[in-house]
Amino acid sequence: MQSLAFLDGGLLNLAWWQLIVAALALTHVTIAAVTIFLHRAQAHRGLDLHPIVAHFFRLWLWLTTGMQTKEWVAIHRKHHAKCETPDDPHSPQTRGLKTVLWTGAELYAAEAKNQETLARYGHGTPNDWMERNVYSRFTWQGCGVMLTADVLLFGVAGIAVWAVQMIWIPFFAAGVINGIGHFWGYRNYDSPDSSSNISPWGILIGGEELHNNHHTYPTSAKLSSKWYEFDLGWLYIRVLSALGLARILRVAPVAKVAAPRVSIDGQTLQAVITHRYDLLAKYARGLQQTLRDELDKLRLPQDERARFARLTRWLRKGDVAQIPAAQQQTLRDLLTRSRVLQTLVDMRSELAVTWEKSSVSREQMLGHLQDWIARAEASGIRVLQDAALRIRSYTTTAALPA
Numbered sequence: 001m002q003s004l005a006f007l008d009g010g011l012l013n014l015a016w017w018q019l020i021v022a023a024l025a026l027t028h029v030t031i032a033a034v035t036i037f038l039h040r041a042q043a044h045r046g047l048d049l050h051p052i053v054a055h056f057f058r059l060w061l062w063l064t065t066g067m068q069t070k071e072w073v074a075i076h077r078k079h080h081a082k083c084e085t086p087d088d089p090h091s092p093q094t095r096g097l098k099t100v101l102w103t104g105a106e107l108y109a110a111e112a113k114n115q116e117t118l119a120r121y122g123h124g125t126p127n128d129w130m131e132r133n134v135y136s137r138f139t140w141q142g143c144g145v146m147l148t149a150d151v152l153l154f155g156v157a158g159i160a161v162w163a164v165q166m167i168w169i170p171f172f173a174a175g176v177i178n179g180i181g182h183f184w185g186y187r188n189y190d191s192p193d194s195s196s197n198i199s200p201w202g203i204l205i206g207g208e209e210l211h212n213n214h215h216t217y218p219t220s221a222k223l224s225s226k227w228y229e230f231d232l233g234w235l236y237i238r239v240l241s242a243l244g245l246a247r248i249l250r251v252a253p254v255a256k257v258a259a260p261r262v263s264i265d266g267q268t269l270q271a272v273i274t275h276r277y278d279l280l281a282k283y284a285r286g287l288q289q290t291l292r293d294e295l296d297k298l299r300l301p302q303d304e305r306a307r308f309a310r311l312t313r314w315l316r317k318g319d320v321a322q323i324p325a326a327q328q329q330t331l332r333d334l335l336t337r338s339r340v341l342q343t344l345v346d347m348r349s350e351l352a353v354t355w356e357k358s359s360v361s362r363e364q365m366l367g368h369l370q371d372w373i374a375r376a377e378a379s380g381i382r383v384l385q386d387a388a389l390r391i392r393s394y395t396t397t398a399a400l401p402a
Contacts, residue, residue: 010155019154023161027168028206030064033057034072034173035206035233036240042125043073046221047237050245058126062135062142063149064165069131071112074122078111079178080218081121083193089117090178093194097183104174172205181211188225189216190280200229207231216277217252225252257393264370264392269362271394272369273355279390280352286383287315287344294338308334320345340381347376347384 014022037057040046049057061067075089084093089111092100100107111117135142143166150158150165176198185196195215202209202223210223210231224231240246255278261268272279291312295305307330314323323331335342354369373391376384 008155010151010153010158012153014154014157019157019161022154023164026064026161027165029060030165030169031172031204031206031208032233032236033060033064034169035208036236037061038067038069038072039076039208040221040233040237042069043076044219045124046219046248046250047241048247048249049240053240053245054126055130058130058135062139063146064143065169066139066143067169068112068136068139070118070122070125070127070136073125074118074120075108075111077121078117080215083195083215084182090174091194092179092183097179100179100182101175104178105170107178108170108174173208177205177208177211181208185212187212188281189213189277190284191216191277197229200224200226202229202231202233206236207233213252219250220252221248222251225254256395257390258395260389260392264366264373266362266366267396268391268394269354269366269369271396272391274396275394276352276355279387279394280348282390283348283351283383283387284315286386287341287348288312290340290344290381290383291315291334294341298337320349343379343381344383347372347379351387 012018012022036047037049037054038061041049041054058069061069078087079089079091082088084091086094088094090100090104090107095107143162146165147159147162150162152158154161180198181196182194183196185198186200187196189212191212193215195212197210197212199209207223208214210225210229213223213225213229214220221237222231222234224234237246237248241248253274255275291308295308298305300308311323311327311331311334314320314327320331335345351372354365354372357365360368369391373388376388379385
């Protein structure tokens, strides 16, 4: 009877609410391991971790997920390299939101079997004795050890705690971040993909909620960028850094403006290249507002106005080349009616040429930027004039830890 009582409550014999807190705490350690070790340190080299911290995270991930560092890193790097294309291992834009949200773990497992992916994108990951002989060799046994520990600590309820641990990463990381993070939310930057920030408070998934920020500056150890955003993973990194257990290598540049430059020089060019995503995001917002203003001026019938208004969600990126084919004819019809919108769309494409053409010299890039600014300032269009002023005002702030 005593043995049965022990099995019922485990060594800790916690109340029901304490069990919930314990389960959440354990899953949170796993989230921290994924975002700090796998994501920011291993996949993107945004920071270096002390060997003791790095190995703790490896051990914990073996116990709670069975994931191998090389597989996770390779799949994630491929996601960035092939983002939103058919080769992207888990893009909701090509595979559908429902598929990625509910079967994200299956997509991960399928890509983990692709040896070409592992060979091309998995370089620089741990390959020591423990990795070869334990973590990679006995993948599911780690989860078995965790199940045993949960039952010993929490009794029969430990099975439920273990189940929550096993489900947490496949759903929230593989499903929510890879699915919703590329389908719904707000965008600070006009990054060349569909990434969005799910929430400005990165607590539940350790900061990974700030997905648009990450895709814009993937090597940054810090995922928050606006004053109202909070990245819990960054807080942990700062604590580790203060204790000498982590070294921050890179953070995203902060877009700052100063007095406008009179001449457009090499510093101006470097500043606009550094802050191009911030510039394009503000341009896209101006484009959206101009669309609404133009629709008011055109005084269209309600059904016609509604048809054009649907373009607003697609113009949030500003790049009309990514507007779905079904909306392209609507866009062409709108541009024939509005010279202002036509100019804004054309000038946006021309602005992007400044940093997209790798075959041109720096002098040619500077000449192109000077010409673009001159035409923008002379256009009489507020959005273009604001963009030109911002380009003149950007400072070349270095990407240093903050």
